[in-house]
Amino acid sequence: xxxxxxxxxxxxxxxxxxxxxxxxxxxxxxxxxxxxxxxxxxxxxxxxxxxxxxxxxxxxxxxxxxxxxxxxxxxxxxxxxxxxxxxxxxxxxxxxxxxxxxxxxxxxxxxxxxxxxxxxxxxxxxxxxxxxxxxxxxxxxxxxxxxxxxxxxxxxxx
Amino acid sequence: xxxxxxxxxxxxxxxxxxxxxxxxxxxxxxxxxxxxxxxxxxxxxxxxxxxxxxxxxxxxxxxxxxxxxxxxxxxxxxxxxxxxxxxxxxxxxxxxxxxxxxxxxxxxxxxxxxxxxxxxxxxxxxxxxxxxxxxxxxxxxxxxxxxxxxxxxxxxxx
Amino acid sequence: xxxxxxxxxxxxxxxxxxxxxxxxxxxxxxxxxxxxxxxxxxxxxxxxxxxxxxxxxxxxxxxxxxxxxxxxxxxxxxxxxxxxxxxxxxxxxxxxxxxxxxxxxxxxxxxxxxxxxxxxxxxxxxxxxxxxxxxxxxxxxxxxxxxxxxxxxxxxxx
Numbered sequence: 112x113x114x115x116x117x118x119x120x121x122x123x124x125x126x127x128x129x130x131x132x133x134x135x136x137x138x139x140x141x142x143x144x145x146x147x148x149x150x151x152x153x154x155x156x157x158x159x160x161x162x163x164x165x166x167x168x169x170x171x172x173x174x175x176x177x178x179x180x181x182x183x184x185x186x187x188x189x190x191x192x193x194x195x196x197x198x199x200x201x202x203x204x205x206x207x208x209x210x211x212x213x214x215x216x217x218x219x220x221x222x223x224x225x226x227x228x229x230x231x232x233x234x235x236x237x238x239x240x241x242x243x244x245x246x247x248x249x250x251x252x253x254x255x256x257x258x259x260x261x262x263x264x265x266x267x268x269x
Numbered sequence: 270x271x272x273x274x275x276x277x278x279x280x281x282x283x284x285x286x287x288x289x290x291x292x293x294x295x296x297x298x299x300x301x302x303x304x305x306x307x308x309x310x311x312x313x314x315x316x317x318x319x320x321x322x323x324x325x326x327x328x329x330x331x332x333x334x335x336x337x338x339x340x341x342x343x344x345x346x347x348x349x350x351x352x353x354x355x356x357x358x359x360x361x362x363x364x365x366x367x368x369x370x371x372x373x374x375x376x377x378x379x380x381x382x383x384x385x386x387x388x389x390x391x392x393x394x395x396x397x398x399x400x401x402x403x404x405x406x407x408x409x410x411x412x413x414x415x416x417x418x419x420x421x422x423x424x425x426x427x
Numbered sequence: 428x429x430x431x432x433x434x435x436x437x438x439x440x441x442x443x444x445x446x447x448x449x450x451x452x453x454x455x456x457x458x459x460x461x462x463x464x465x466x467x468x469x470x471x472x473x474x475x476x477x478x479x480x481x482x483x484x485x486x487x488x489x490x491x492x493x494x495x496x497x498x499x500x501x502x503x504x505x506x507x508x509x510x511x512x513x514x515x516x517x518x519x520x521x522x523x524x525x526x527x528x529x530x531x532x533x534x535x536x537x538x539x540x541x542x543x544x545x546x547x548x549x550x551x552x553x554x555x556x557x558x559x560x561x562x563x564x565x566x567x568x569x570x571x572x573x574x575x576x577x578x579x580x581x582x583x584x585x
Contacts, residue, residue: 115419117415117419120447120451120583122443122444122447122585124506127280127310127311128280131278131280131309131310131426134390134411135278135411135414135415138411138412138414138415139415139419142412142415142419144415144419151447152443152447152506153443153505153506171516171519171520175516178507179507189311190282190310190311191336191337200329200333201394203329204329204394204396205394208390208393208394210390210394232450232524232526235524236517236520236521236524236526238520253450253451253454254454254458256451256454257433257451257454257455257458257460257581260580260581261431261433261455261458261460261580261581262580263580263581264418264419264420264421265415265418265419265421265424266424266581266582266583267278267424267425267426267583268426268447268583268584268585269280269426273577275573275577285438285468285469286438289436289438289467289468289584292548292569293436293569293572293573296569296570296572296573297573297577300570300573300577302573302577347469348440348468348469349491349494349495358487358491359552361487362487362552362554363552366548366551366552368548368552422576422577422578422579423573423576423577423579423582424582425436425582425583425584426584427438427584
């Protein structure tokens with residue numbers, strides 16, 4: 112029997128929305144779906160390395176790089192962000208309830224062979240370089256996404 | 270013939286987005302789909318009772334409870350909220366155009382047997398208690414959602 | 428063989444989200460899908476003509492008309508909008524990378540016979556008039572959307 116397929120476009124760069132995306136992705140992988148998360152625009156920030164990677168950038172690229180959060184742990188909340196207080200509070204509560212953090216959900220997705228894709232067009236637009244991104248990411252375009260999604264049982268845009 | 274299925278993840282706690290979710294859900298139910306709305310994160314606020322329900326909470330849970338809107342009628346707009354002016358204006362216009370309010374769309378969904386689910390994990394994270402939520406809600410996890418969605422004809426994340 | 432179908436509800440009035448919607452739509456059309464974009468709420472702003480069209484409106488409709496951006500080129504960014512600086516920067520970068528602007532993506536969608544639909548209920552709520560909208564738009568309700576979506580291979584809410 113053919114495997115069920117789940118695809119998620121992660122457009123948002125918010126901690127809570129990325130959590131929802133990765134929880135659904137990990138759940139689907141646990142139910143033996145083939146799962147792809149296609150990161151585009153601000154969703155790419157979840158895939159940035161935490162450390163500053165020295166790469167050559169032009170002025171605008173440098174500025175974008177500085178203004179956008181560096182990695183999953185730095186993402187803001189979509190609601191009640193309160194200048195960074197919100198994410199701290201939520202992370203504290205998550206720990207108490209034994210809910211996995213976003214970086215650990217991403218790690219788990221990799222272990223479950225969820226395909227993590229970065230949209231090359233928006234990587235270029237936001238001036239990101241592959242060296243700045245965590246390992247294990249593929250880069251592709253809308254065609255590859257549509258190939259997966261048109262066979263998908265569950266397709267979401269987050 | 271098997272019934273068509275529609276599932277909606279309602280992540281957003283915005284009045285306009287929740288309206289869109291419930292209008293699609295009620296439409297699908299009218300076309301004889303089996304419909305599930307899975308409320309997670311801020312989408313749970315649409316299911317809170319308007320009145321203050323006395324429940325035992327810790328400090329953080331109390332704080333969250335106070336900061337989050339209590340019930341469908343209190344939700345902000347995603348755009349042009351203008352400190353609460355926007356929702357008032359929209360509700361006035363809706364009345365004039367005989368468009369149902371969000372609380373009445375939720376009532377209608379229940380009457381049409383739309384399955385309203387609260388995500389238990391985020392209920393816990395946000396410190397909500399079942400007594401604070403309107404009646405007729407089931408509580409479940411991502412597994413139940415995926416069971417429905419993987420059979421769904423229309424699956425949306427709002 | 429029957430054609431694959433893609434439907435997108437464009438709820439958002441943000442430049443970047445509308446871009447994502449139209450890039451996916453144009454991609455799907457290029458892969459020979461039948462594609463529908465159903466514009467509702469703030470997503471309708473992407474379809475407004477840039478020029479001021481003299482139409483009769485009541486006070487609230489006039490106010491909404493003034494506060495909402497007039498046309499695809501005027502939409503804000505969902506993130507890093509910075510009072511209009513963000514969209515200018517992104518558009519500059521897009522030009523440099525030969526990425527099509529949103530107005531030109533909409534034009535391309537029309538040429539590829541993507542069906543562009545405006546949600547009549549929210550057109551009325553926001554006080555928009557058909558004369559203010561670009562040509563080639565159909566107007567319909569949630570029933571028409573669900574008819575398309577329930578046959579869809581890829582259904583997204585953006």
